[in-house]
């Protein structure tokens with residue numbers, strides 16, 4: 001398991017909950033009609049098909065970024081508004097909220113993602129909600145996960161402070177990432193006339209930063225650097 005993820009899991013103080021969360025992360029699988037669905041590993045999975053974090057490792061980046069945002073929000077609630085927040089529930093909710101994206105996507109020809117057979121029929125939120133109930137997780141944690149898309153895009157509104165924090169953190173990181181990916185893709189299309197497949201957040205921020213500093217020439221340079229770093233020999237193809 002990735003050390004950054006371990007650091008977040010280790011912050012869950014309740015040892016029973018921590019063990020259950022770790023177990024699900026190590027075995028992100030579900031049985032439907034007798035068939036076991038395991039999908040791809042958490043660390044190589046994307047968190048989206050195209051809109052946000054749609055690259056290998058995207059789910060890991062999204063989970064870590066969302067955890068950081070949620071912890072900051074929890075701190076604000078406590079220290080500025082003097083409200084109370086169950087930190088264990090927030091951390092567990094964030095770690096698990098998108099874990100079954102590993103099951104609903106699959107790589108196609110190595111340069112894009114499509115829905116898996118399971119993903120064609122069921123979404124990650126329904127799958128994880130069902131599995132959390134089956135594994136006897138606390139109802140307040142199931143609620144956080146079930147409500148993480150908010151009431152307009154998901155089955156229920158966040159109705160606890162912890163669920164609201166997780167929803168807002170998830171939405172913020174998805175939007176932050178999505179906007180930068182979109183801008184970087186547009187810039188590369190404009191300058192190069194093609195798209196960089198599986199563009200990562202790091203690459204996208206690099207392109208946008210270069211545009212800010214050096215205009216379209218910076219975009220050209222960033223593109224060349226990215227393609228060079230991707231080629232097996234490290235030389236521009």
Ligand SMILES: [Fe+2]
Nearest residue numbers: 097098125148
């Ligand atoms: Fe989600």
Ligand SMILES: [Fe+2]
Nearest residue numbers: 062097098170
């Ligand atoms: Fe998410």
